[in-house]
Amino acid sequence: MKENYMVCNCMQVSYGDIEDALHTHETFPSVLEAFKGVQLATKCSTGCGGCHQKVLDIISELMMAPSADNA
Numbered sequence: 431m432k433e434n435y436m437v438c439n440c441m442q443v444s445y446g447d448i449e450d451a452l453h454t455h456e457t458f459p460s461v462l463e464a465f466k467g468v469q470l471a472t473k474c475s476t477g478c479g480g481c482h483q484k485v486l487d488i489i490s491e492l493m494m495a496p497s498a499d500n501a
């Protein structure tokens with residue numbers, strides 16, 4: 431089952447939303463670039479900013495994980 435939970439309460443962005451946003455743009459050169467892209471796509475971390483580290487952690491985790499699409 432796909433892991434899913436709310437990451438950014440301000441903008442109602444879930445783990446799945448971040449994952450989807452990340453996978454629409456496969457070629458981010460760095461976690462920070464990916465963060466900017468995901469932020470643009472989902473508006474996550476544009477409210478209180480409290481989820482910033484959480485979003486970064488999830489993005490790096492997803493970028494490190496072997497892509498299921500290529501398996």
Ligand code: FES
Nearest residue numbers: 438440477478479
């Ligand atoms: S929880 Fe994400 S901006 Fe506030």
